[in-house]
Structures are given as structure tokens and as C-alpha cells.
Amino acid sequence: MSIELFRLETIQEIAHLYGYWAVFIGIALENMGIPLPGETIVIVGGFLAGSSELNYGMVLGSAIAGAVMGDNFGYWVGRIGGWQLIVKIGSIFRIQEQQLELVKDRYSKNAAQAVFFGRFVTLLRIFAGPLAGITKMPYRQFLLCNLGGAALWSTTIVTLAFFLGRVVSLEQIITWATQAGVAALLLLIAIAVAYFAWEYGQERLLPKD
Numbered sequence: 721m722s723i724e725l726f727r728l729e730t731i732q733e734i735a736h737l738y739g740y741w742a743v744f745i746g747i748a749l750e751n752m753g754i755p756l757p758g759e760t761i762v763i764v765g766g767f768l769a770g771s772s773e774l775n776y777g778m779v780l781g782s783a784i785a786g787a788v789m790g791d792n793f794g795y796w797v798g799r800i801g802g803w804q805l806i807v808k809i810g811s812i813f814r815i816q817e818q819q820l821e822l823v824k825d826r827y828s829k830n831a832a833q834a835v836f837f838g839r840f841v842t843l844l845r846i847f848a849g850p851l852a853g854i855t856k857m858p859y860r861q862f863l864l865c866n867l868g869g870a871a872l873w874s875t876t877i878v879t880l881a882f883f884l885g886r887v888v889s890l891e892q893i894i895t896w897a898t899q900a901g902v903a904a905l906l907l908l909i910a911i912a913v914a915y916f917a918w919e920y921g922q923e924r925l926l927p928k929d
Contacts, residue, residue: 728894743762748789762881763877765782780879794850799854840901842904
């Protein structure tokens with residue numbers, strides 16, 4: 721796939737041509753696990769709503785619907801065949817299935833938070849749905865967290881783009897959103913590293929039989 725597809729100018733052209741469908745399909749595909757700039761498309765939609773080229777409520781509804789549908793698709797893909805794929809990939813890198821099971825168990829304990837807040841974190845927005853399926857998160861719980869997270873994320877992104885677009889450039893809004901997503905990812909990694917380091921230290925302090 722050509723990198724030209726991801727240029728901001730191209731995304732703007734697609735948004736102008738297809739409007740709400742571009743927002744809906746763009747974020748749906750990203751939430752299915754496909755690494756597309758779904759967030760950027762939603763920002764462009766909110767920006768166009770701020771300049772009265774699109775309707776705010778329609779952009780917001782398209783973003784929420786796309787996010788919910790995409791995550792649902794990713795969930796079922798992960799639940800039906802995701803684990804076998806992860807095990808195969810792990811074997812290539814000589815990662816034992818028992819180690820993957822340990823990671824899966826730990827993720828499952830925080831799956832609800834990951835699904836609800838995952839859209840605000842770079843990369844996790846793409847993988848939260850499939851990972852929830854892989855860990856067999858109860859579907860009703862997933863659906864509730866998915867709906868709530870989609871509504872919160874979409875409202876935040878569309879509203880910020882709607883109002884900020886009146887005072888700053890579209891490029892600046894996207895830069896800020898990208899920086900916020902990366903910062904959230906780095907914070908999450910730091911917390912995970914600290915947690916695993918603490919847990920490993922606790923295990924070493926336990927008396928051995």
C-alpha cells in the first residue's frame with residue numbers, strides 16, 4: 721500500500737468526497753486491527769464540522785458507530801482464531817506458549833480498562849479489540865466497555881477538532897493528538913515495566929522450599 725494514501729492532503733480529499741462514510745469506515749478499519757490513520761480521519765471530520773462543511777452530530781455519530789463496529793469485528797477475530805495466530809508467531813521468535821499464557825492472564829485482568837481507555841493510546845487503539853477476544857473477555861462486558869469508550873473517545877476528539885479548528889491549523893491539531901497518544905503509550909509502558917520489575921522482585925524475596 722502506497723504511503724501516499726496516508727498523506728494528510730489525501731485524507732482531506734477523501735473526507736471531502738465521502739464525508740461521514742470516510743469517518744465511519746476509517747475508524748472502523750483501524751479498530752478492526754488494520755493500521756490505518758483512523759484518528760486522523762476523525763480529526764479531519766471534526767475540523768470540517770467546525771468550518772460548517774459537515775454536521776457535528778453526524779460526524780460524532782459516524783465516529784462512534786465506526787469505532788464500535790470495528791472493535792466488535794476485532795474482538796470476534798481475536799476470539800475465534802487470534803490465540804492460535806499469536807502462538808504461531810511466538811514460536812517463530814522462540815517464545816513458549818506458557819509465557820504467552822502468562823501475558824494473556826495478566827492482560828485479561830485489565831481488559832475492561834484497556835478496552836474503555838485504549839482508544840486514547842497509540843497502538844492500543846488498534847489491538848484492544850482483538851486482545852479482548854483473545855483473552856475471552858465476556859462479550860457483554862466487552863460491549864459495555866466498547867460503547868462507553870467509543871462514546872468518550874469520539875466525543876473528545878470530534879469536539880476538540882471542532883473548536884480548535886477555529887483557532888489553530890489542522891496540522892497542529894493532529895500533531896497534538898499524536899503527541900498525546902504517544903505520551904500515553906510511553907506512560908503505559910513505564911507502568912508495565914515498573915509493575916513487572918516489582919513483581920519479579922517480590923518473587924525473588926519469597927522463601928524457597
